[in-house]
Amino acid sequence: MEKLLSIIVPVYNKELFLKNCIESINNLNIDKNQIEAIFVDDCSNDKSQQIIKSYLNKYDFLKLVIMEVNTGSPAVPRNIGINDAQGKYITFLDADDWLDETGLPKLVKQAQANDADVAFGHSIKHTEKAVTKLGRFTSYKEANHLVPYEINKIFRAVGPPGKIIKTDILKQNHIQFQHYKFGEDKLFFIEAISKCRNASMNPMPVYHVNRFSQNESLVGETSIIEKTECNLEILEEVLKLSLPKSTEFQALSRIIEVDFIARLFNRKRFLKHPNKEIFYQLFDEMLAILDRYNKNGKNYITADKYKNIYQFLINKEYDLLHDYVKLLTKGGNANKFVKDNQIYFAMPEHLRHCIPVKEEMFAVYEGTHFIDHSLKEVIRIYKNSQVHINKVVLMELYNEPNEQEIPYTQEGNYIYLDSETLSQCDFDFNINIIHDEYKPCIVNMNMPNASKNTKLKRQKFKAEFLNKQKTKSKKPAQYFKYQPLKVKVIKKIYQYKDIEFKHRTNHEVNIGDTVNIVDTEFTKKGIPRLITEDGLVITANKAFVDEVIN
Template sequence: MEKLISIVVPVYNKAKYLHQCLDSLINLDIDKEMIEVICVDDLSSDGSLEIMNNYSREHEFIKIIPLEENSGSPSYPRNIGFEKAKGKYLALLDADDWLDSKGFPKLLFQMEENGADIGFGQSYKHTNKGITKLATFTSYKNENQLVPYEIDKIFRAVGPPGKIFKRSVVIDNDIKFEHMLFGEDKLFFTELISKCRNASMTDESVYHVNRHAENVSLVRGTSILEKAVINLTLLRKIMKLDIPKSAKNSILSRIVEVDFIRRFFHTKTFLVSLEKDKYYKIFEEVIQTFSENGLNIEDYIEINRFKNIYHLFNTNKTNLEEYLEHLIIEGRKSFYIDNGVIHQRFPSKFSGLKDVTSECFAVYGGSHYLNNDFYEIIHIYKEPQVDINEVSMSKISDESTQQGIEYKIEDNKIYIRTNDLKFDGNPEINLRIKYDGFKSILVNSSLPNASEDYQQKRQNFKVEFKQRSEKSLRPADNYITVLPQYIVVVKDINTYLDEDFKNISPKRLKVGTRISIADTVKSQRGTPRLKTKEGYIISANKKLVKELTDDLVDGYVFEVPKEVRVIKKCKLYESVSFKTDPLKTLEPGETMKVNNIVYTRKLTPRLEVGENVYMTANLDYVEVIY
């Protein structure tokens, strides 16, 4: 039987996740005679090849290609898989991810029925914090005969998840993955989407991405500046692509707004950097690249806050940095309502800039007794052109459980019958508003404020509904209650064997220690606790522990390496805070063995390279030697 689809799986040291990945392929709701799975092993050393061989012996449709040398990236294995593939369609699956047993075949058959060159389906990201939809910036709807590169913001998601495409498009246009440290997906899928003429789309779940804390991405060790240099190279390559003008305009807008404003300037990493001149120099090269190609970069910036960042870059970089502080730092943010729309407030020096508004903002208004029945009311603050499409509820931190609720809307108020607010099993839930077809927001618990002197304590909290309890619960405002991937200890604390802290363990955690968290639990009185991966119970009090988020470690060494090499002059200190006199200056080229990574009270990572001896973990100053 002719193969309908070839699924290519590049594999390098993913033994821990391969069973889930390969089991998902076995469980696909499709005749296995119609598919082939091509696993390309990139000289794994952790037993991955043996696992794949075992599956291949039991399942004829699973084929293994072992490489003799490690290629250093997924690009070459993917290209080899494409060369060997016999299917009419192709799909890529990373070895730590998995396919949806029902949704993936549905999209494939939908494409076959409608003669589509490419298909797009909904993907979900799984982290320690929960399950969220990927690519919520564009519509995922059941539709066919779409022009793929004209789908709104389709180039904001240029990776393998949720995509199936014709092998003939790849072969006829000689589209291949380039060997790159970062960004090979962006270049490949930009060209592929631009060469396809007919697309199908579904809102069904198709692909599941594994982003749990223990599954560390290879690109985590790439600093923002390194990524920017690669993105600049990608920009120049994309400028030369022979693709439709509308496709090129869309991808260039993505590169400017996402890669060179949102992820470059609009970050805490930029604000705390001591090398802002390097950021400015790279962005000058971006502007010059547009100019050399007869383009004005301003034509590709659509969002007002990004337009303001670009304007201040050109006029006053000191004001730019202050403006970014008001955009990014929670304690500096300030909002107000004007004519039913939420606006962000900035100091008067920025009054000439464009307004930064929220398209749609929802606030819970409580339960009301109306017309002999109880209703939940949600107040909507939105721009006039915004249309409300749906109200739904889902388990907290699990968007895949989303289900719609009947509602009516009058005068920007949404009314939901209280008795309709039910979810099987009575889990804790959020409310979500869908607007303008595919955009969505969670319902907030309070309105924003614009005080210059006071910050509203609960301003960013979302409404959460949970089962009523007869127990007397302690307030959880000062506790971590949503499962974090990691926490850092900010005061020495004990560990315990039980949630009520009655049985203390011998292990004590020191300031600066990073801990992997497995679960959130509660004492009998309802006090939040954290359960570590080792099984100990520790405090969830924010005065004792703080959550370590991605934006805090971006640009820093994250996993403990054996050694680091100094690439820019830095110093050794005998305090984590670096407030003592330096012990020594390290010159470029020197190597240091690393014992551990510890953190300051502000959660800045440091490398412990001796007993009470510390150095920077900033990837602009050191490179990892594994």
């Protein structure tokens, strides 16, 4: 049978995560004869190769390629996977992440039905603190026959997660990953997407990004200075591509506005850095590259707040730049005021010549009102007339993908919700107003304040609605998504004979005991369990067991 999908997985020292990664592929709701998973090991010196080899006889879709020499980045392993791929579509998966068993197969089916060159699904990031959505602008609705490089901000999310692309697009155009310590994804997908003519998108989760603290990557090890030096090379490579006008605008806007303005300067790390001169030198090098190609960087900046930063840098007004960035990075703590139904940052006198900085949309919860013989939750909105509200959702605290769309009415600058609708929600939530198709605005509890001599005490900026039936609102349970070699018991637990926890042993594990772990298995609902060296099963919940690092 002809393969429909090739999943390419570069591997280097990912023994802790590989089992979860491989099992996520096996759990895909798709005929396994239609897929192949090409794991390319870049000379791992841990147990990664052994783990993959242990699955080769178990899963026919699994293939392993072992590099002869370590290359130091995912680029060459991914290129080997592309060359070997037999599927109509290719998707890339990092060995520490996992695929969504329902969402990815549906996206593949959608792409195939519409003969899409490229398809975008939703990526979900997992940390100890919360589960959040990434890159909403690439997958905010179900749609087909889109021009991919005309999707707004499409190049603001240019990593592998959540994308499938026709193999022929890559092979016929000889598109390969170039070797960089950082940013090879950006150059690859800018070129690849520019060659596509027909795109699909879907808001379903298709890819899960592992950003738990135990996971380390080249990106995490690369400083902002090193990243920006790579971005200089990538900028020049993009300029050499001779992209269509609309594609070039989106690509250069992303690189200039995001990489050389927002990430380089609009951060507290810039304010704290002892050698700011190196930041200014990198910016000047970017200008020099643009000048060689007769490009004016100012033409590619879309946000007013970044236009100000650009102008300060052009004028070399570094003291003003420092004060301005300090103001922006205050975020919710910055002094603000209302003017013409919009929220403005209160600018100090020496910055008032700048383009005013405004909140695109701001919403404040005004409580429960008795209106027309019924109780209504009232939200005051502050925005200009061009901002369009699409929907209102209740978004679970710490777990963004779990949301419930609710009916609403809008009259002027107010949104009204039925109180009963909110009371029926069975999870703790924020109210999230989605505007201009995909942009979220979480409802606040406090109005802006610009008083110079007094400060409004704010415990939390967002309105959080807690379910009274619960004894306490808490973050979702965090589990080990990989196999720790040894754990220490930090809360009372039991040992079980089965992963579903139906048959408990009589042996109680004491707090402070250490347990050697030999495997990780998953319940029918996908909950991880740890397998001890005695063949028994214990919880993988990090609230009960902690990893022991020797």
